[in-house]
Amino acid sequence: MNLFTHFRDIVISDLAALDLPAGLDMSRVAVEPPRDPAHGDIATNAAMVLAKPAGLPPRSLAERLVARLRRHAEVTAAEVAGPGFINLRLADAFWQARLAEILRVGAAYGDAAIGAGRMVNIEYVSANPTGPMHVGHGRGAVVGDALASLLQKAGFAVTREYYINDAGAQVEALAWSAYFRYLQALGAEIDEKSFSGFQYQGDYLVPVGRALAERYGASLAERGSDGAIEGKPLDEWLAAVRDFAVASMMELIRADLAAIGIIHDVFTSERAIVESGAVDRALEALDAAGLIYVGTLEPPKGKLPEDWEERPQTLFRSSRFGDDVDRPLKKSDGSWTYFAGDIAYHLDKYRRGFADMIDVWGADHGGYVKRLQAAVTALSGGEATLDVKLCQLVNLLDKGAPVRMSKRAGTFVTLREVVDEVGKDVFRFVMLTRRNDQALDFDFAKVVEQSKDNPVFYVQYAHARARSVLRHAAEARPDDNLTPESLASAPLERLTDPAELALIRHLAGWPRLIESAAEAHEPHRVAFYLQELAAHFHGLWNKGKDDAGLRFLLEDAPELTRARLALVQAVAIVVSSGLTVFGVNPAEEM
Secondary structure, eight states, X not given: OOHHHHHHHHHHHHHHTTOXXXXXXXXXXXXXXXXXXXXXXXXXOHHHHHHHHHTSOHHHHHHHHHHHHTTSTTEEEEEEETTTEEEEEXXXXXXXXXXXXXXXXXXXXXXXXXXXXXXXXXXXXXXXXXXXXXXXHHHHHHHHHHHHHHHHHTTOEEEEEEEEOOSSHHHHHHXXXXXXXXXXXXXXXXXGGGGGGSSOOOGXXXXXXXXXXXXXXXXXXXXXXXXXXXXXXXXGTHHHHHHHHHHHHHHHHHHHHHHTTOOOSEEEEHHHHHHTTHHXXXXXXXXXXXXXXXXXXXXXXXXXXXXXXXXXXXXXXXXXXXXXXXXXXXXXXXXXXXXXXXXXXXXXXXXXXXXXXXXXXXXGGGGGHHHHHHHHHHHHTTXXXXXXXXXXXXXXXXXXXXXXXXXXXXXXXXXXXXXXXHOXXXXXXXXXXXXXXXXXXXXXXXXXXXXXXXXXXHHXXXXXXXXXXXXHHHHHOTTSOOSHHHHTTSOGGGOOSHHHHHHHHHHHTHHHHHHHXXXXXXXXXXXXXXXXXXXXXXXXXXXXXXXXXXXXXXXTOHHHHHHHHHHHHHHHHHHHHHHHHTTOOOOSOO
């Protein structure tokens, strides 16, 4: 149960009994935690937002509403604060009942129905298929995957998608590098200095060259007059090498993603989109709507964007839909811009039934957001939405010193190198400890440190500690049924210490956290919640060290012990649920 939704329903029901004018808009009535926990358990702005349309002073309306709210058995205190806010305190029995609910529902606790099965497409990673993934790709991968899991828990029907950027100059540059590795594999006299002019110089292309030689033999090369291996003209090898290299890189990328537990549902090829004529069809639709014209853009103030040219261009009227300026659709050589291809791709997603789209991009694409949102709005007649999550850089450190280079990739540290060093679970959790739009420091020494300053360890240790308590209890009480279902009927009214009740309150906030994080598309909120939950639990443990009467296992108090074991079991359930959203395996022991 989302307790805040529950009490919002109560507030609205009580408002209906106050003989207020008919037809009041209740959409702005909110029930949420007060800013200061000392003021109560929940607060509502009902009187503040309804006073004017109801024709009453806010405080007067608040006092009338408070009189009704005090009648509910769940409410032990209701007070008017300031000009008309209402703070409520809830009975201990209400919180204890939430604990029983967690134990009965188990892993499904927090599952929400706000998505109502609505289809959502989340496109993430979509790294160019030109080499192994780097840590920045890994951050976007984890953010997208965790967001997908979060939305699924909130009741949405989610499709995880990868857009393969396999058209354009970058894959041709990859093909050139792979071709020279192929010639090298055939025995051509090519030293490493020969690769200095190529864009992709990493060792990861050496096995690609060998594989090309195994498949094609020497058919893509020729021998010079001196018998030495030489390259053939471009048109005799480019398509075959390009397609082979892209397929090899996608196999590498899939393996990198699998190493952090990520599997996409759909892979869509940019080249297939372009070659199918989808770009022409999408732009014909925009042209028919009067949204394409030929014109000359004025030079923007400040730094010129890459796509600005001082010439007549084919332009999309993106400024009509909130963009800063209209955007070019054709390059000077007559080919489509990358933006034109992206328009076609997003129209394809919309026609596949996705009115809700989320793209996870690197921060360097920030200037591209408004134009694509404008295109989605135009193509769908305003029916579709596109939310873009921009992921800032990851700064790799080791004991505070920057880590920059990789022999395998040639220019950057690969995702696989990092995951092999620290493990999948640590990597995934750390990627979610900051908002996606904030830069993140990833220090190899810090992320494996076993201290409360390391959020990964702190949360995992909370789960491991809870499981340890339950194992010890099972050993000490072999005849006692300690399953969650059995503990739901423990005498939970015995849990009266302020620290115990504070922990239960935090556990009871899990359903609301899922809904609010899903609505905001912010999976990092789960990390913040779990860290706070771990702090509550470790704090209660430490109180038990100082006060023997607060320990979880008491030989001379079996009923109180069962109640406390119920609380420990609930902590394990909710921490496990949160880590599952992150794709992190809860630690059983540490």
